[in-house]
Amino acid sequence: MPTGFPDFRLGNVLATSFTGTLSERHGEAVERIPTPRRLIDWLAVNGLAVDSCTTAQLELARELRESIHAAATAAALQEPLLASAVQVINDCSVQGRAAAILTPDGKRRWRLSSASCVEDALSVIAADAISIIAGERDGKLALCASPTCRAAFFDTSQSRTRKWCDMNTCGNRQKKARFHASRRKNLSSAE
16 A cells, blocks of 8 residues: 555444544544545555546546445434435445445355446445444444544444444553653652
8 A cells, every 4th residue: 555644443333434534633634535535545455456547537426425424423422314424325326336245255255246346335324324323233323432533333242232343543642641641740759
């Protein structure tokens, strides 16, 4: 993959991993798919390889990403879903012609209608979003506890009490901040 771009945040749930292509939404936002080539890279890493992507397809992908984020956030907060977000998700879901196929080793893989059909890949992501927002999968939508992140994520932990979208980034950052604050407090009280 090309250097000079922020790393992808990969997770186990396609739709929420896709919303993670824009992180730190309430701080200094980090765009992880700034170019059509970078979207191609993200899709490939997630088993949805395409050969090409136009600027218009990148914009459609970003519109889908933001719609999924808005709907997942509303669902996590148990608020009504925005009609405009639902419309984008539904439109993307029905536009594609991807098919689930079973591999010889018993895994599901997606076959797109053509090697360059970004819309097929987006339909798979939209369908995944529909399944988690509709509550069809075992887990719970939640929002990252980091005040600068607030990413929607799908909590499949046994207790459904996960606080961070990613322990290696947001969770670690918060643990370090608490540690340093505690250290400063201890140093100032020792003086």
